[in-house]
Amino acid sequence: MDIVESLRQILPVEQISTQPDELEVVSQDESTLPGVTPLAVVWALNADEISKIVKLCYENATPITTRGAGSALEGSTIPLENGIVLDLSRMNRITNFWPEDLQVKVEPGIIYDNLNDQLKRDGLFFPPSPGGSGDVATVGGMVSTNASGIYSVKYGGTREYVLALEVVTGTGEIIRLGNRAIKRSSGYSLVELIAGSEGTLAVISSITIKLAGLPEDRLQTAYKFKNETDAARAVSEMRRYGLDLAAIEFLDRRLMAALNQLKNYGLEEVPALFLEFHGPRPVLESNSELVESICFELGAEKLELADGQRPWEVRHDATDAVKHYKPGYSIIRNDVAFPISRLPEMVAYCHELSDQHDITMFTFGHVGLGLLHALMLARQDNKTEWNAAHDISNRIIEKTIELGGTISGEHGIGLGHKDLFAKEHGAAVELMRKIKRQFDPKNILNPGKIFDV
Numbered sequence: 001m002d003i004v005e006s007l008r009q010i011l012p013v014e015q016i017s018t019q020p021d022e023l024e025v026v027s028q029d030e031s032t033l034p035g036v037t038p039l040a041v042v043w044a045l046n047a048d049e050i051s052k053i054v055k056l057c058y059e060n061a062t063p064i065t066t067r068g069a070g071s072a073l074e075g076s077t078i079p080l081e082n083g084i085v086l087d088l089s090r091m092n093r094i095t096n097f098w099p100e101d102l103q104v105k106v107e108p109g110i111i112y113d114n115l116n117d118q119l120k121r122d123g124l125f126f127p128p129s130p131g132g133s134g135d136v137a138t139v140g141g142m143v144s145t146n147a148s149g150i151y152s153v154k155y156g157g158t159r160e161y162v163l164a165l166e167v168v169t170g171t172g173e174i175i176r177l178g179n180r181a182i183k184r185s186s187g188y189s190l191v192e193l194i195a196g197s198e199g200t201l202a203v204i205s206s207i208t209i210k211l212a213g214l215p216e217d218r219l220q221t222a223y224k225f226k227n228e229t230d231a232a233r234a235v236s237e238m239r240r241y242g243l244d245l246a247a248i249e250f251l252d253r254r255l256m257a258a259l260n261q262l263k264n265y266g267l268e269e270v271p272a273l274f275l276e277f278h279g280p281r282p283v284l285e286s287n288s289e290l291v292e293s294i295c296f297e298l299g300a301e302k303l304e305l306a307d308g309q310r311p312w313e314v315r316h317d318a319t320d321a322v323k324h325y326k327p328g329y330s331i332i333r334n335d336v337a338f339p340i341s342r343l344p345e346m347v348a349y350c351h352e353l354s355d356q357h358d359i360t361m362f363t364f365g366h367v368g369l370g371l372l373h374a375l376m377l378a379r380q381d382n383k384t385e386w387n388a389a390h391d392i393s394n395r396i397i398e399k400t401i402e403l404g405g406t407i408s409g410e411h412g413i414g415l416g417h418k419d420l421f422a423k424e425h426g427a428a429v430e431l432m433r434k435i436k437r438q439f440d441p442k443n444i445l446n447p448g449k450i451f452d453v
């Protein structure tokens with residue numbers, strides 16, 4: 001019996017499909033990499049079902065790509081043609097809530113915004129908002145990519161919030177990792193190892209996370225700069241002075257133009273910083289005054305948004321704005337991260353490269369974390385342009401590594417940046433291969449992602 005028939009024996013009919021339209025949906029993620037049609041898609045409803053599915057795939061050596069919402073940007077959710085997709089979007093409940101401890105236990109398929117909508121009633125939230133995808137991204141997907149967002153400057157990324165996990169390993173064994181203590185010194189932290197592992201070590205079936213209290217008050221502001229490097233300098237200065245920022249986002253002038261083109265926002269097409277402060281009113285006012293003096297010293301001015309325009313709604317359209325800027329062009333992206341003092345140098349380097357090679361580039365991101373997205377547009381059928389854009393992307397990554405940074409600050413490696421992974425990690429890649437074999441001896445969990453075994 002083939003694997004699809006075997007899966008049909010253990011799953012109700014509504015939890016497995018080989019329908020072309022359903023396979024099409026799960027064949028890709030939000031990267032511009034080509035999709036791959038799997039043999040079938042299955043929906044699990046609990047850990048026992050996940051375990052049964054994995055055990056069957058283990059016996060048949062069938063690859064499994066676990067899927068939340070498929071909003072990943074580096075191809076990490078693209079399946080294999082001889083494999084199945086294990087879709088966990090129907091496991092979307094809160095299963096336990098301890099408001100007095102600021103903790104919640106959820107199934108992996110719960111959507112980020114839905115979780116926060118429910119927590120709001122108790123004055124709590126799960127802070128690492130994944131920007132423009134918060135309305136679709138699942139908490140399981142966020143843990144698996146160690147997602148971060150606009151508020152990670154103040155509150156940290158997803159990994160820092162995960163206390164405990166229930167996972168199913170590549171043999172189908174169900175294991176509980178971690179506990180509800182927020183400080184621990186008890187053995188290896190396997191919870192942190194799973195966070196960011198892009199579905200290559202285990203399938204996450206339950207997640208316990210800590211939460212933060214909703215801020216007492218918020219203040220939003222924005223500044224415009226004469227050039228991109230000065231905006232980057234301002235960020236680096238603010239971090240050096242240890243200012244308490246909840247969010248600080250950089251948008252270059254081309255991105256502002258793309259946002260206008262997408263939604264007629266009427267934004268001034270200048271390099272900008274969007275900021276938010278959290279806390280009691282006097283504290284946020286004094287912080288924002290200090291920020292303003294740093295910006296003014298660098299020749300910046302206040303940027304006024306149109307009445308009623310919400311900065312984060314504008315910012316969340318960034319990816320879409322780039323996607324639609326030049327019809328017929330594809331995005332070549334990276335999401336490097338490096339020590340914050342190097343931000344001005346990196347921004348200048350990116351713009352220098354794109355000018356030299358006449359490639360349309362957009363730079364933006366959660367820069368308070370030293371995280372920068374450089375997105376380029378090129379036509380796949382124009383080999384010179386396509387190769388030039390890839391070459392620029394590789395040079396940005398190589399420079400990041402030289403500066404002590406990382407290939408990926410938030411989107412993961414997936415298939416997109418696999419080729420440069422060893423440059424960052426060197427001999428540690430072999431150790432990672434050995435670890436992968438312990439969790440997944442037959443290499444069935446999302447094989448071919450991050451590195452080759």
Ligand SMILES: Cc1cc2nc3c(=O)[nH]c(=O)nc-3n(C[C@H](O)[C@H](O)[C@H](O)COP(=O)(O)OP(=O)(O)OC[C@H]3O[C@@H](n4cnc5c(N)ncnc54)[C@H](O)[C@@H]3O)c2cc1C
Nearest residue numbers: 068069070071072131133138140141142144147148199204
């Ligand atoms: C417009 C837009 C804006 C974005 N902005 C941001 C941003 O600001 N910050 C950011 O970090 N990301 C951002 N992303 C990327 C993406 O939304 C995040 O990586 C998100 O965390 C992925 O969640 P998902 O549920 O879609 O995961 P998926 O794409 O379904 O999966 C991502 C990876 O996790 C694995 N996985 C998923 N669920 C599980 C599980 N339960 N067990 C084991 N492995 C699992 C998958 O196999 C895959 O490797 C953005 C994407 C878009 C389209």
